[in-house]
Amino acid sequence: MTERILHRFPGGFHPEQHKSESNATPIRMAGMPAQLVIPLKQHIGATAEVMVKVGERVLRNQRLAKADGYVSAPLHTPTSGVVTAIEERAVPHPSGLYAPCIVLSPDGLDEAMQAFEPWADFGSVSPLLLRERVRDAGVVGLGGAVFPSAVKLAGTPGTPIHTVLLNGAECEPYITCDDRLMRERADEVLRGGQILLHVLGAQTCLVGVEDNKPEAIAALRAALMALGDARFEIVPIPTLYPSGAEKQLIYILTGEKISRERRVTERGFLGHNVATAAAIYRAVVLGEPVTRRVVTLTGSGVQAPGNWDVPLGMLASDLIAQAGGYQPDVARLVFGGPMGGFALATDEVPVTKAANCLLALAAKDAPVEPLPMPCIRCGKCAEGCPVELQPQQMLWDARAGDFERAEKQDSLFECIECGICSAVCPSHIPLVQYFRYAKTEIWQREREHEKSSLARERFEFRNTRIERDKQEREAMLAQKRAQLAAQKVSESPASGVSAGGVSVSGAAPDDKQRAIAEAMARAKARKEAAQAEKQAAPSQDEGTSA
Amino acid sequence: MLSALLVFTLLALVLGLLLGYAGQAFKVEGDPLADKIDALLPQTQCGQCSYPGCRPYAEAIARGEADINQCPPGGEATIKALADLLGVEAKPLSAEHGVEKPKSVAWIDEQVCIGCTLCIQACPVDAILGAPKLMHTVIVDECTGCELCVAPCPVDCIYMLPLVPALEQWRWPSPEERLEIAETGRVGETL
Known part of the structure; x- marks a missing residue:
C-alpha cells in the first residue's frame, strides 16, 4: 500500500494539549x-x-x-x-x-x-x-x-x-x-x-x-x-x-x-x-x-x-x-x-x-478575561483562520451592526467557531464571541422578519375582508332599496307601507303585511325575553361570586 | 447661429418626447419608498404612531408628513434602519408616542372571559379565536403584542405577558453586553 499524501489546511494552531491528564486510565x-x-x-x-x-x-x-x-x-x-x-x-x-x-x-x-x-x-x-x-x-x-x-x-x-x-x-x-x-x-x-x-x-x-x-x-x-x-x-x-x-x-x-x-x-x-x-x-x-x-x-x-x-x-x-x-x-x-x-x-x-x-x-487556568483593547490590524486572526476568512473585517461589521455585509461579503456563516482568532488576538478581542452573536442575531432578525411578514399579510387580509363585507352589505341594501322603490311604484300609494318593512316581490300585499307584523311581534317578544334574562344573569353571577 | 438654435430646439423636443414616453411606459405602480419603509416596520399594527397601521405610517413617512421616531414597538433598531434607508439622522424615540417595551403577547384568562367578541373585532391580525358567548383564546404565534385588545375587554381578562425566549430563539449576547453582565456579576460567560 502506498503512503497517503497528506495536505495541510491553511491556518490552524497548536494549543496546549492537556491530554495526558485524562487519557492514562481506562474508561x-x-x-x-x-x-x-x-x-x-x-x-x-x-x-x-x-x-x-x-x-x-x-x-x-x-x-x-x-x-x-x-x-x-x-x-x-x-x-x-x-x-x-x-x-x-x-x-x-x-x-x-x-x-x-x-x-x-x-x-x-x-x-x-x-x-x-x-x-x-x-x-x-x-x-x-x-x-x-x-x-x-x-x-x-x-x-x-x-x-x-x-x-x-x-x-x-x-x-x-x-x-x-x-x-x-x-x-x-x-x-x-x-x-x-x-x-x-x-x-x-x-x-x-x-x-x-x-x-x-x-x-x-x-x-x-x-x-x-x-x-x-x-x-x-x-x-x-x-x-x-x-x-x-x-x-x-x-x-x-x-x-x-x-x-x-x-x-x-x-x-x-x-x-x-x-x-x-x-x-x-x-x-x-x-x-x-x-x-x-x-x-x-x-x-x-x-x-x-x-x-x-x-x-x-x-x-x-x-x-x-x-x-x-x-x-x-x-x-x-x-x-x-x-x-x-x-x-x-x-x-x-x-x-x-x-x-x-x-x-x-x-x-x-x-x-x-x-x-x-482551577482559578489559575480560568483567569478573568483581560479587557479587550482596540484592534491593531496585525492580521494574526486571518493567518490562523482555517477557513481563510478575514476575522478582523467580520469583527468590524459585527460590531457596527452591519450584519448584511458580515453575511454576504465576509461569509460569516462559513465560520466554524473554532476560536483560533480569539486565542491568538494580542488585543484579547473575543472575536468568536462577536461571530456567535452576529450569527444568532441574524437568525433572530430573520425570524422577526418572517413574523412581521405574516402579521402584514393577516392585517391586509383582514382589511380586504372588512372592505368586502362592507361592499356586500351596501350592495344588498341598494338592491333592497331598488326593490322597495319598484314595489312602491307598482302598489297603490294609499296602502301605506311602513318605512322599515321588507317586501318579498311576487307575494300578495295583504299576506305580506300580515307576515311582517307577525315577524315583528315575534322579534319583539324574543328581545324582551333576552333582556329579562340578561338582567337576571349579572345578579346571579354577583350572587355566586360574592 | 440659426442652425445652432434649430439643432438645440430639435434636440430638446426629441429628448422631451423620449422622457415623456419613458415616464408613461416605465411607470411604477404604488409607492416603492413606502414599500421599503413598510418592510422595516414591525407590523404590530398597534397604531401607537397615530396612524391606523404600519402601512399608513409608512406612507406618511414617504410623503414626509411623519417623523421616523414614532414607532415604540420597533424601537431604536427600527429608527436606525429607517434613518439608514432615508439618509437622515437617527433620533431618540418620541416620548409622546410611547416607550419601548420588551416583546409581549396577549393572554386571555379563559375563566373570566364572557365571550363578548369585542377583542376579536379589535385584533388587527385576526389572532384571537372565539365565538359569541364562548371562550376566546389568543394564537400566540400570530399575536403581535399590539395591546389593542386590552382596552375593549369589558371584564379586563386580557393580560400582556412578556414573551419568554425558548432555547431555539436564544441568541448569544454581544461581547459588549457580556461585559455589562460581568460587571453586574451574573454568570454564564464562556471561555
Whole structure:
C-alpha cells in the first residue's frame, strides 16, 4: 500500500494539549445516580415527543420520547425506574435557560428490555432497514454536533458517497473520550464503519486520527488486522487544531478542497465521529439504543481526571462527586472543550448526547478575561483562520451592526467557531464571541422578519375582508332599496307601507303585511325575553361570586 | 447661429418626447419608498404612531408628513434602519408616542372571559379565536403584542405577558453586553 499524501489546511494552531491528564486510565463505568434528568432535545432538529406518563415504570432501553419529524431523534432509558416528573429543568446550554426534561428515578433493578432485534449479519439487511434502525436507536453525532445520523445517511439524491470518513482526530485540548474509545473499543468503531459502508454503498473508509494518539492508532490497526477489511485505511494525521473539523479533515486526507456553501456529501464524502460509528454498531448488531456515552471529566479543578461511561441524564454534579469531587480552588465548569465549549452556570445539568467533555478549571487556568483593547490590524486572526476568512473585517461589521455585509461579503456563516482568532488576538478581542452573536442575531432578525411578514399579510387580509363585507352589505341594501322603490311604484300609494318593512316581490300585499307584523311581534317578544334574562344573569353571577 | 438654435430646439423636443414616453411606459405602480419603509416596520399594527397601521405610517413617512421616531414597538433598531434607508439622522424615540417595551403577547384568562367578541373585532391580525358567548383564546404565534385588545375587554381578562425566549430563539449576547453582565456579576460567560 502506498503512503497517503497528506495536505495541510491553511491556518490552524497548536494549543496546549492537556491530554495526558485524562487519557492514562481506562474508561470507568459510572454508577447509577439517584436521579436521571433526560432533556427532550439532545439533538439538532425538533424536540422529541414524550411517550411516557408521570408515575409510569420504564425498563432499560425503553423509548421515552419519539422523534418528531424528519430531523429529530428519539430518547431511551439508560436503566429501569419510574418517571417522577416531566418538567422544565436546567440543561447544558450557554443561555442557562431551562428546557423540558423527563425526570427518572432509577429503581436499582436495571431490568432491561430488548429494544430491537440484533442483526449480527448486517450485510444481509437492506440499507433502508439499517437506516431506520439508526434512526430508531436515537443515534446522533456524538462528536458534539448531535445531528441525527440517519438524516446524514439518507444522503443527497444523485450524489453517491464514495468515501466514509471516521473522525478520530479529537483535536480539541483536554478531550480524550474518543482516544480511549478507540483504544478500548476499536473493533466496534471499525464494524460501525463497515455498516456505514454497506448502507451508503461506499468503497473506502478513512479513519483519521491525530498522531498524538499512537495507542489509539495501534489499537485500530490491530483491530483492522483482525477484521481483514481492505476497504479501511487508518491514517495518522499531524496534530494541528482544528483538524477534526469536517472540511479540514477531508482536505488533510484527500486534498479535496470543498468550496464554501457546498456540503461535503455533494462531493461524495460523509464524515462520522468514531463514537457515532461505535453507537451505530451497537444499535445494529446488539440492538441497543443510545443510552450512554463516554465523557471526559478533566481539568485542574477535579480530583481525578479520567473518562467515564455515563448514563445519559446523569447530573454533572453526581458524576463529579463519583469521580472524587472538585479541587478546592475550582473556578469554572465548561461543557465541551476549551475552544468550542461554554461555561455552565450550574453543575446541576445532565450529561446529554452532546457531552463529550466536562472541563473543570482551577482559578489559575480560568483567569478573568483581560479587557479587550482596540484592534491593531496585525492580521494574526486571518493567518490562523482555517477557513481563510478575514476575522478582523467580520469583527468590524459585527460590531457596527452591519450584519448584511458580515453575511454576504465576509461569509460569516462559513465560520466554524473554532476560536483560533480569539486565542491568538494580542488585543484579547473575543472575536468568536462577536461571530456567535452576529450569527444568532441574524437568525433572530430573520425570524422577526418572517413574523412581521405574516402579521402584514393577516392585517391586509383582514382589511380586504372588512372592505368586502362592507361592499356586500351596501350592495344588498341598494338592491333592497331598488326593490322597495319598484314595489312602491307598482302598489297603490294609499296602502301605506311602513318605512322599515321588507317586501318579498311576487307575494300578495295583504299576506305580506300580515307576515311582517307577525315577524315583528315575534322579534319583539324574543328581545324582551333576552333582556329579562340578561338582567337576571349579572345578579346571579354577583350572587355566586360574592 | 440659426442652425445652432434649430439643432438645440430639435434636440430638446426629441429628448422631451423620449422622457415623456419613458415616464408613461416605465411607470411604477404604488409607492416603492413606502414599500421599503413598510418592510422595516414591525407590523404590530398597534397604531401607537397615530396612524391606523404600519402601512399608513409608512406612507406618511414617504410623503414626509411623519417623523421616523414614532414607532415604540420597533424601537431604536427600527429608527436606525429607517434613518439608514432615508439618509437622515437617527433620533431618540418620541416620548409622546410611547416607550419601548420588551416583546409581549396577549393572554386571555379563559375563566373570566364572557365571550363578548369585542377583542376579536379589535385584533388587527385576526389572532384571537372565539365565538359569541364562548371562550376566546389568543394564537400566540400570530399575536403581535399590539395591546389593542386590552382596552375593549369589558371584564379586563386580557393580560400582556412578556414573551419568554425558548432555547431555539436564544441568541448569544454581544461581547459588549457580556461585559455589562460581568460587571453586574451574573454568570454564564464562556471561555
